[in-house]
Amino acid sequence: MKLLTHNFLTSRCLKGVNVGYPLKIVLGHVGELPQALIEDYESNEDFLKKVHHVLLEVDVINGELVCPESGRKFPITSGIPNMLLNEDEV
Amino acid sequence: MSGIKLKQLEQWLQQVDGFDEGGGKVDLEQYTTPPHLAACFLHSVRHHLEGKMVADLGCGPGVLSVGAAILGCHYCLGFEIDADALDVYRRNLDEFEISNCDAIQCDVIGGIPSRFDKCFDTVVMNPPFGTRQSGADVKFVEAGLRLARSHLYSLHKTSTRKHITSLANAMPGVSVKVVAELRYNLPHTYKFHKRDSVDINVDLVRFSYE
Numbered sequence: 001m002k003l004l005t006h007n008f009l010t011s012r013c014l015k016g017v018n019v020g021y022p023l024k025i026v027l028g029h030v031g032e033l034p035q036a037l038i039e040d041y042e043s044n045e046d047f048l049k050k051v052h053h054v055l056l057e058v059d060v061i062n063g064e065l066v067c068p069e070s071g072r073k074f075p076i077t078s079g080i081p082n083m084l085l086n087e088d089e090v
Numbered sequence: 091m092s093g094i095k096l097k098q099l100e101q102w103l104q105q106v107d108g109f110d111e112g113g114g115k116v117d118l119e120q121y122t123t124p125p126h127l128a129a130c131f132l133h134s135v136r137h138h139l140e141g142k143m144v145a146d147l148g149c150g151p152g153v154l155s156v157g158a159a160i161l162g163c164h165y166c167l168g169f170e171i172d173a174d175a176l177d178v179y180r181r182n183l184d185e186f187e188i189s190n191c192d193a194i195q196c197d198v199i200g201g202i203p204s205r206f207d208k209c210f211d212t213v214v215m216n217p218p219f220g221t222r223q224s225g226a227d228v229k230f231v232e233a234g235l236r237l238a239r240s241h242l243y244s245l246h247k248t249s250t251r252k253h254i255t256s257l258a259n260a261m262p263g264v265s266v267k268v269v270a271e272l273r274y275n276l277p278h279t280y281k282f283h284k285r286d287s288v289d290i291n292v293d294l295v296r297f298s299y300e
């Protein structure tokens with residue numbers, strides 16, 4: 001799973017969860033991006049390359065995503081997050 | 091690589107593995123899009139794939155995602171409910187050394203988080219025709235139209251054309267067009283079919299936002 005894909009995922013479908021974003025990645029890889037958004041982020045090629053690397057080249061293979069509100073875990077197996085919910089969760 | 095020839099694309103797609111032995115699961119309407127059909131489909135819409143953000147709904151083993159990647163999409167995300175099909179998807183991506191596709195396991199009908207809305211330029215799919223799960227085809231179209239910014243391309247039985255087009259015409263801002271009529275050879279793995287395989291006519295339907 002690319003981090004770009006992770007950026008889309010939420011647990012808001014869960015009953016009682018309002019935002020459900022961002023899902024915490026357990027065992028994830030942290031890229032070397034600056035803590036705060038830099039000013040020329042749209043044109044700074046070096047920065048954009050790093051963003052591209054983090055979003056599209058880092059691959060999470062096994063681990064889990066954790067809902068920030070409910071703590072519900074979504075397993076990632078062989079790079080594919082399982083976002084299926086049980087009927088009693090929605 | 092949108093300069094690629096139709097024949098060549100078809101040859102590549104012949105190497106995409108289908109559902110695991112024993113065929114797909116009947117209740118989920120798991121039959122792959124055959125290489126020729128998939129190649130005709132994708133090649134005719136290549137200008138809406140190259141350099142685009144693409145979603146593949148009910149991606150199964152991933153022939154449409156692989157084809158979209160070969161045609162130069164920027165990123166393709168598959169959505170699929172079945173873990174076994176996703177195992178094959180992952181294997182196919184590895185075989186082809188494709189690194190700009192991903193998949194998530196979720197229910198396309200009612201289970202796609204709303205953050206995905208309008209995140210994709212183009213959505214492609216070969217949805218369940220709704221013969222097992224009634225109305226599944228229409229629910230897939232609705233999901234596709236939520237995700238797509240510009241175009242949704244989908245395969246439908248020609249016999250349901252009236253139904254599908256009138257449904258789309260009733261949606262504000264959506265225009266619908268049958269862009270190709272194709273033949274689909276459904277395999278014999280479906281025991282309720284009397285013959286070994288059966289040819290059905292399918293439409294490649296384009297739904298666009300004006």
Ligand SMILES: C[S@@+](CC[C@H](N)C(=O)[O-])C[C@H]1O[C@@H](n2cnc3c(N)ncnc32)[C@H](O)[C@@H]1O
Pocket residue numbers: 118119120121122123147148149150151152153154169170171172175196197198199215216217218219
């Ligand atoms: C006709 S097959 C097409 C498979 C593949 N896209 C292809 O073109 O070869 C339909 C796919 O939709 C999946 N599917 C059926 N119902 C679904 C649902 N509710 N949510 C997600 N996927 C579903 C099936 O498991 C199957 O892989």
